[in-house]
Amino acid sequence: MLxxxxxxxxxxxxxxxxxxxxxxxxxTTLQRIALKADISxxxxxxxxxxxxxxxxxSTIKKNKKIYYYAEAPDSLQDDLDEKQEILKKAMPQxxxxxxxxxxxxxxxxxxxxxxxxxxxxxxxxYPEHEMAAWVADEAFYEFDKDFLLNFYHPRRIKxxxxxxxxxxDHQLTRAYQRDEVKSLRKTKLLSEAEYPxxxxxxLYGKNKIGVMSFEEEIGLIIESEKIYKTLKxxxxxxxxxx
Numbered sequence: 741m742l743x744x745x746x747x748x749x750x751x752x753x754x755x756x757x758x759x760x761x762x763x764x765x766x767x768t769t770l771q772r773i774a775l776k777a778d779i780s781x782x783x784x785x786x787x788x789x790x791x792x793x794x795x796x797x798s799t800i801k802k803n804k805k806i807y808y809y810a811e812a813p814d815s816l817q818d819d820l821d822e823k824q825e826i827l828k829k830a831m832p833q834x835x836x837x838x839x840x841x842x843x844x845x846x847x848x849x850x851x852x853x854x855x856x857x858x859x860x861x862x863x864x865x866y867p868e869h870e871m872a873a874w875v876a877d878e879a880f881y882e883f884d885k886d887f888l889l890n891f892y893h894p895r896r897i898k899x900x901x902x903x904x905x906x907x908x909d910h911q912l913t914r915a916y917q918r919d920e921v922k923s924l925r926k927t928k929l930l931s932e933a934e935y936p937x938x939x940x941x942x943l944y945g946k947n948k949i950g951v952m953s954f955e956e957e958i959g960l961i962i963e964s965e966k967i968y969k970t971l972k973x974x975x976x977x978x979x980x981x982x
Contacts, residue, residue: 762810845964859959867899875907878954908932928982
């Protein structure tokens with residue numbers, strides 16, 4: 741039981757056994773500690789040296805012979821207090837490094853049609869927000885219509901996620917515009933020949949970009965405020981000129 745407790749405090753199993761053996765034996769020899777802890781003599785020497793560095797074992801020389809003894813268990817508390825103080829001093833720098841990592845773009849990659857659905861589904865985590873999107877032709881004509889028409893869009897509408905989208909000018913997309921008010925959607929159309937849209941890009945949640953390539957059956961979710969802002973600026977520029 742005590743061995744397990746000491747392991748939780750940062751000692752490995754052999755260090756814990758050696759320390760407890762020394763604590764029970766009092767001032768003793770390396771051989772006796774090795775025998776009681778059931779650790780080989782060569783191994784226990786290295787272990788005791790490690791424990792000495794941690795202030796848990798000390799030595800005394802008598803008659804040209806080295807004896808070992810365990811420091812009082814209070815030294816374990818001192819060791820923990822020292823580590824806490826070190827951690828406390830290092831914490832501002834550690835947090836600064838963590839913040840740098842947080843500012844780096846986070847990218848999730850998905851494969852297959854089900855993976856593309858995961859990209860769609862992530863947009864539903866932001867109810868009552870506006871989403872801006874470039875919509876690929878395949879999203880209208882080739883992707884899972886049952887998923888889009890009977891699940892995704894009804895969920896989006898129910899949670900009041902408004903959608904502004906730029907899509908290719910086509911007979912079907914013009915018909916798609918007729919029910920825009922009830923669908924919480926506004927669509928503007930681009931020349932299909934001049935400006936083909938081969939992938940869909942959704943901008944949502946203030947810092948998320950969903951990219952869906954239907955023909956290649958891959959999807960990406962990028963979480964980056966800077967990339968989001970740049971693409972949103974491009975979207976607004978196009979929106980005013982379409």
